[in-house]
Amino acid sequence: MSTLQELVRYCNEEEHLGALLLTGEGGCGKTHLIEHDLARELSETHFIVRVSLLSVDNVEALNKAIRKEYLMVCTPFLGKMKQERERNRNIFSALNDILRSLTPIGGSIASAVGSVDLLDYVPLEPVVEDFHNKGAKKRVVLVFDDLNRSELNWSKFVGIINHYCEQKKFTTIVVGDTDAFKPTNEENILLYKTVKEKTLARTVRYTPEYETIIHNVLTQSTWPSQEYADFLNENEQRILNVFCGDPSNRGSLVKRYHHIRTLNCALREFYPLYEVLTEEKVSDIGKYLYSFIVCMLVSRNGIKKDGRPSFENSEEEIKLLYPDYDPALMPEEIRQWIKEGIWEKERIADAISGRQ
Numbered sequence: 001m002s003t004l005q006e007l008v009r010y011c012n013e014e015e016h017l018g019a020l021l022l023t024g025e026g027g028c029g030k031t032h033l034i035e036h037d038l039a040r041e042l043s044e045t046h047f048i049v050r051v052s053l054l055s056v057d058n059v060e061a062l063n064k065a066i067r068k069e070y071l072m073v074c075t076p077f078l079g080k081m082k083q084e085r086e087r088n089r090n091i092f093s094a095l096n097d098i099l100r101s102l103t104p105i106g107g108s109i110a111s112a113v114g115s116v117d118l119l120d121y122v123p124l125e126p127v128v129e130d131f132h133n134k135g136a137k138k139r140v141v142l143v144f145d146d147l148n149r150s151e152l153n154w155s156k157f158v159g160i161i162n163h164y165c166e167q168k169k170f171t172t173i174v175v176g177d178t179d180a181f182k183p184t185n186e187e188n189i190l191l192y193k194t195v196k197e198k199t200l201a202r203t204v205r206y207t208p209e210y211e212t213i214i215h216n217v218l219t220q221s222t223w224p225s226q227e228y229a230d231f232l233n234e235n236e237q238r239i240l241n242v243f244c245g246d247p248s249n250r251g252s253l254v255k256r257y258h259h260i261r262t263l264n265c266a267l268r269e270f271y272p273l274y275e276v277l278t279e280e281k282v283s284d285i286g287k288y289l290y291s292f293i294v295c296m297l298v299s300r301n302g303i304k305k306d307g308r309p310s311f312e313n314s315e316e317e318i319k320l321l322y323p324d325y326d327p328a329l330m331p332e333e334i335r336q337w338i339k340e341g342i343w344e345k346e347r348i349a350d351a352i353s354g355r356q
Contacts, residue, residue, distance in 0.1 A: 004038065007033075019200050020173050027260055030206050035048065126168060143174075255321070273334065291330050
């Protein structure tokens with residue numbers, strides 16, 4: 001059963017014994033899977049409400065984020081309520097002037113009433129009506145994303161999950177790279193085990209089909225020119241090898257990261273270099289593309305050593321992970337473009353021509 005099928009099956013279950021944890025390497029496309037593939041599969045029966053835990057450090061902030069996303073997704077009359085609130089604000093303003101003329105305290109009362117946000121009183125329910133589909137009932141899937149990047153206390157997060165999943169009966173999915181954080185003291189280790197055993201009833205690890213993902217990236221994106229799009233399509237296998245090619249160090253504790261977001265950036269950032277390489281009449285620009293993508297992946301994400309990202313890596317270590325990587329194709333002038341965003345076309349062209 002595929003990861004998508006597992007998620008659909010879980011969302012269609014009538015009762016849940018706990019939340020589902022969707023884990024997998026950071027940047028591998030878990031959020032895309034939720035927001036696009038899962039949302040498409042469940043479009044007739046469910047609303048997907050995704051809440052990012054990125055930098056969330058307290059329960060109040062998280063509850064506000066949940067309410068905001070819930071209302072935006074599940075409440076099509078939100079815009080009407082906003083308009084009504086603006087109209088009411090004008091009424092309160094007029095009432096404020098009248099009350100102020102009668103009593104000094106009246107103005108403050110009107111001001112307090114006018115500051116009330118009607119949206120705060122909309123109840124969050126696990127099943128809502130779809131007003132775009134004749135009021136058909138839809139279940140709400142509450143997704144907590146970026147678990148490993150949250151600053152929220154673990155015990156408080158467990159309370160949030162229990163509240164929405166067990167008490168309010170929301171279908172709940174938690175998304176994060178559980179390999180990216182490891183509890184260090186006995187208290188946190190015990191709490192982490194408790195979370196996985198009692199709060200997260202099921203764990204699904206997402207292993208992306210990179211061949212399909214990369215093909216879709218190349219064919220469904222908009223590129224600066226048709227010539228460049230054709231070039232990328234011609235080098236699809238080479239790009240795939242960056243992610244799926246066999247490394248030279250099988251069994252080693254040194255591993256590579258697979259970040260689709262970084263790949264997208266690399267393919268776009270390579271375009272100015274592609275133009276220079278074309279002008280310099282370089283015969284195999286694809287070799288530069290491979291090394292450029294590798295260089296950007298390592299620069300932004302590091303490589304994995306003993307399960308942790310490392311940014312202090314030798315060229316030999318990088319080449320073990322990416323056998324076709326050629327550091328000679330990445331002179332300092334190109335590295336400055338990758339790491340610091342400094343584009344100096346003439347110096348880059350001179351460095352490339354000097355290798356010919």
